[in-house]
Amino acid sequence: MADSNERLDQWLRDAHAMEQQAEQMLDAQARRIENYPDLKLRIEKHIEETRSQKQRLEACLEARGVSPSGMKDMAGQFTAIMQSVGGIFAGDEVVKGVLASYFFEHMEIASYRILASAAQNAGDAETARVCEEICREEEAMASWLFEHIPAITQEYLTREVVSPQEAKR
Ligand code: MG
Ligand code: FE
Secondary structure, eight states: OOOHHHHHHHHHHHHHHHHHHHHHHHHHHHHHOOSOHHHHHHHHHHHHHHHHHHHHHHHHHHHTTOOHHHHHOOOOHHHHHHHHHHHHHOOSSHHHHHHHHHHHHHHHHHHHHHHHHHHHHTTOHHHHHHHHHHHHHHHHHHHHHHHHHHHHHHHHHHHHHHOHHHHHO
């Protein structure tokens, strides 16, 4: 049986692995996009946020005395799940890409909501604060996608008539 501190450490490592996956997905997506400049910019901004999130999680783990070697060994079950999710949704077109991103952001929102609560439970106020802060960044990204999905979809459909290849990216 894991106590609440061990559980928190484990979930923080899971979140770190999730961000690793997020960075790869977002990076692949941003590199692919050519004709949707606003989306590309927002994704690039979120890549920066994602890198910073990873660093903030590392700082939390370090403050909690989780060794760097322990942090490197994160090829857990969760990573496998995230990879399969990424694989299923790996969009060959921009609309599938925003679908995958919207899905992923909500996974992140739920994860940080859980983590903030677990950190509070373990009496780690700083980790709780960091997880709430990261949660707001994920919510902002999800809201941006929600607001822009209709325009991106319309643009895709309009372009597809003329040039399916250009519409895709
Ligand atoms: Mg994130
Ligand atoms: Fe995110």
